[in-house]
Amino acid sequence: MIDISESVMQFLLALIVAGPLLGAAAALLPAPPGLKGKSPEQAVLRHGVVVTGAILIAAIVLALGFDHDQPSRMQATTDISWIPALDVRIHLGIDGISLPLLVLTALLTFLCAVYSYFNLPAGPSPKAFVALLLVLEAGTLATFAVLDLLLFFLAFEMVLIPMYFLIARWGGAGRTRAAWKFILYTLLGSVVMLLGLLLIGIKAGTFDMVALATDNGRSLSTSVQVIAVLAVGIGLAVKTPMWPLHSWLPDAHTAAPTVGSVLLAGVLLKMGTYGFVRIVLPVAPDGFHTFAPYLAALAVVGIIYGSLACLALARQGAKGDLKRLIAYSSVGHMGFVLLGIASTTPTGVNGALFANIAHGLITGLLFFLVGALKDRTGTSDLDTLAEETGAALYGKAPRLGGLLAFAAVASLGLPGLAGFWGEMLALFGAFDPADGLNRTAFLTYTAIAAFGTLLTAAYLLVVVRRVCMGAVPRDAPRLTDVRGYEFAAWTPLVVLTVVAGLWPKALLGLTDPAVQQLLAGGNR
Incomplete structure (x- = not known):
């Protein structure tokens, strides 16, 4: 553990969440002349390695600066009003539950970027591949870092589109069918989950996950809790995947490129079980x-x-x-x-x-x-x-x-x-x-x-x-x-x-x- 000020920790967490999105936008731009290397393709793949490497370093520094004596306390928190009419806030923070998943995501994405630099799967533009990989990383990292129910839902959904295209455009045999099955299953589950999250937020009067966890369901009647758990649980169970809502998974893995399978199994499935622990259990x-x-x-x-x-x-x-x-x-x-x-x-x-x-x-x-x-x-x-x-x-x-x-x-x-x-x-x-x-x-x-x-x-x-x-x-x-x-x-x-x-x-x-x-x- 190293001594890092709270403001630096806040900056690191914000960088970890927003950095991949900025990197994705930069990947679609022409490479500066001095960074092209042997080809533009090599330049954009190197860009992917550099951005994911920087995010991994930030995640490691964040883990080293984390107060391990108080892992139950939310740290590196940022809380800014975003949509006042709905009381939706840009609320970020990490504790002992989310920190390991944050580091795991940063590590696996970096390793996938390194692997792809030397062994890019056959498909369309490498620029699109790198950009999609970084958007996928941003959505996954945000899922583990946000502390607002609606932001959680947005981050949860953010990963669907890049994973769909990674399967559909860079996958193997049966990729189109597998990609459609993946997106339809997860979107249908997410629609039901959104209704459950809205029910919780409206009935409790807040979408703040920390406040809801502290309240521990006291502001929600048992019937509201039952309906909310059923709705939210279905969406999370699809992503986990829980039997019998799992049938999209084998097709997606079989058709996906290697790095797609690694990220799908390594981090995307964890978003569902994390939601059970972070939202359903305490709220x-x-x-x-x-x-x-x-x-x-x-x-x-x-x-x-x-x-x-x-x-x-x-x-x-x-x-x-x-x-x-x-x-x-x-x-x-x-x-x-x-x-x-x-x-x-x-x-x-x-x-x-x-x-x-x-x-x-x-x-x-x-x-x-x-x-x-x-x-x-x-x-x-x-x-x-x-x-x-x-x-x-x-x-x-x-x-x-x-x-x-x-x-x-x-x-x-x-x-x-x-x-x-x-x-x-x-x-x-x-x-x-x-x-x-x-x-x-x-x-x-x-x-x-x-x-x-x-x-x-x-x-x-x-x-x-x-x-x-x-x-x-x-x-x-x-x-x-x-x-x-x-x-x-x-x-x-x-x-x-x-x-x-x-x-x-x-x-x-x-x-x-x-x-x-x-x-x-x-x-x-």
């Missing part, structure tokens, strides 16, 4: 309490469903797409996050937040690796990889095979790596849920979810066995192993996965005080 606690058992039930169905879908895709002869398999695995992993939130306990919610970060690191790495494998072999079909192209990856490209195995065992929750702690704490939270929740039902959910961890291990180990192991045929062409730029893009994810697994206090020390205060209705 409408009675309404959430009503729906918590149903949310937990849908969460465990998602865990089992996602794992069974992955097992079906992993079996020999299924012609399963590896990107699609990882997408379905996200449905299962986010089920653990929702189960932890549904427990309404500090243990469960901390587990959910930890699992959010772990999933972003590990699944981001998995999509990077599968994208690299597809670049080398021309396919992500598991049968083709296992039988013709990429079999015995340990022998053909040992570093790539080793990284794929590492990401797989991290994803299955191996103790000592990041994936373990979030799922374990979510199960502990469900084992002993908050007062008033049916203990027997939650014990059943815990048992089913624990069985889901076995299924997760099964399909991931099948993938490793089929793709990585086996004897290398004499006439088999060797694959290019990990390149320098890939090593640079993937190493931070590997290191952070290990650090978070061995030293979970680094993250839990931030989230726990903020969660305790949020659940107590004392967020000030």
